[in-house]
Amino acid sequence: MSASNVLGPGHTALVTGASRGIGPLIAREIARQGGHVVLTGRSAADLKAVMSELAAGGADVSVVPADLTGPGAAEALIDAVEREHGGVDLLVNNAGGDPLREFHTMTIAENLRTLQLNLIAPVALARAVLDGMLDRRRGHIVNISAMAGRVSFPNTEAYAAAKDGIIGFTRVLRNDYHARGVSASVIILGAIRGAGQGQRMLDEANMKTSAFMAPAESVAKAVIKAVRNDRAELIVMPGPGRFLRALMDYFPGLGPAMNRAAGADASVKKIMELQQAKTRAPV
Numbered sequence: 001m002s003a004s005n006v007l008g009p010g011h012t013a014l015v016t017g018a019s020r021g022i023g024p025l026i027a028r029e030i031a032r033q034g035g036h037v038v039l040t041g042r043s044a045a046d047l048k049a050v051m052s053e054l055a056a057g058g059a060d061v062s063v064v065p066a067d068l069t070g071p072g073a074a075e076a077l078i079d080a081v082e083r084e085h086g087g088v089d090l091l092v093n094n095a096g097g098d099p100l101r102e103f104h105t106m107t108i109a110e111n112l113r114t115l116q117l118n119l120i121a122p123v124a125l126a127r128a129v130l131d132g133m134l135d136r137r138r139g140h141i142v143n144i145s146a147m148a149g150r151v152s153f154p155n156t157e158a159y160a161a162a163k164d165g166i167i168g169f170t171r172v173l174r175n176d177y178h179a180r181g182v183s184a185s186v187i188i189l190g191a192i193r194g195a196g197q198g199q200r201m202l203d204e205a206n207m208k209t210s211a212f213m214a215p216a217e218s219v220a221k222a223v224i225k226a227v228r229n230d231r232a233e234l235i236v237m238p239g240p241g242r243f244l245r246a247l248m249d250y251f252p253g254l255g256p257a258m259n260r261a262a263g264a265d266a267s268v269k270k271i272m273e274l275q276q277a278k279t280r281a282p283v
């Protein structure tokens with residue numbers, strides 16, 4: 001048996017990181033296919049605002065707030081969604097982010113928190129939904145990863161480790177459960193414009209987007225494509241993403257050279273200086 005399409009009426013999707021950034025766009029696109037979408041994140045107020053906006057457009061949505069870095073949080077969240085909605089057919093592990101600080105200036109606890117949010121929580125959520133998916137013999141888990149490790153994006157050591165880790169996790173998960181009706185896909189993002197952490201940081205620093213950034217809507221479209229066409233991996237970035245990724249594996253120095261040429265190094269430096277100035281400023 002191959003994995004089934006879990007989009008559309010009669011299906012329930014859970015989208016993490018749905019309170020702001022790229023997540024609401026993913027939730028909107030899934031809701032457009034029909035079916036019910038559960039939004040999660042820490043901020044109940046932001047989640048409710050997204051819910052109202054999507055519901056006004058005709059979407060069938062609900063909210064279950066959760067902090068995914070808390071102990072047992074993933075299991076408690078899935079219990080709540082299963083109790084209220086009877087099971088999760090599509091899990092989109094989108095919540096994530098990076099403090100963008102120099103590795104040596106962060107404590108190990110701060111680095112572990114980045115790993116928890118970007119790697120451990122998605123693994124725990126996948127584990128928690130799997131029993132129900134296997135019982136129903138249908139399910140799809142979509143993990144949102146990043147090019148950070150491939151391009152050696154500055155000051156993202158723990159984040160890059162987590163995002164590369166989730167790629168390996170997704171490949172093995174897909175292979176192990178595909179024949180039992182449960183599939184997995186990973187969407188690997190380059191820099192994203194229009195919504196999300198990268199855009200927010202550029203806005204705060206009063207900086208412009210670059211031609212190397214892909215629109216946030218294309219992430220939502222990639223999620224739909226990954227589920228509908230049951231794709232193992234999709235890359236969201238301008239240009240030939242898969243080819244560039246392979247090339248960067250072959251020539252590990254290419255990523256840092258691209259960062260310099262695209263101005264990413266200079267932008268990150270400026271953003272970090274602004275962040276430091278803010279934390280030093282008297283309140």
Ligand SMILES: NC(=O)c1ccc[n+]([C@@H]2O[C@H](COP(=O)([O-])OP(=O)(O)OC[C@H]3O[C@@H](n4cnc5c(N)ncnc54)[C@H](OP(=O)(O)O)[C@@H]3O)[C@@H](O)[C@H]2O)c1
Nearest residue numbers: 017019020021022041042043067068096189192196197198
């Ligand atoms: N934006 C980019 O350029 C880019 C590039 C590559 C990859 N990505 C990936 O794309 C995904 C979405 O990123 P984004 O740019 O949309 O980020 P964002 O705007 O910062 O949003 C992050 C989302 O994660 C949630 N979140 C953060 N900490 C959480 C926690 N402890 N527990 C539960 N939820 C938490 C936030 O909600 P609350 O604050 O309400 O908890 C928010 O909804 C992430 O996995 C990111 O790594 C983004």
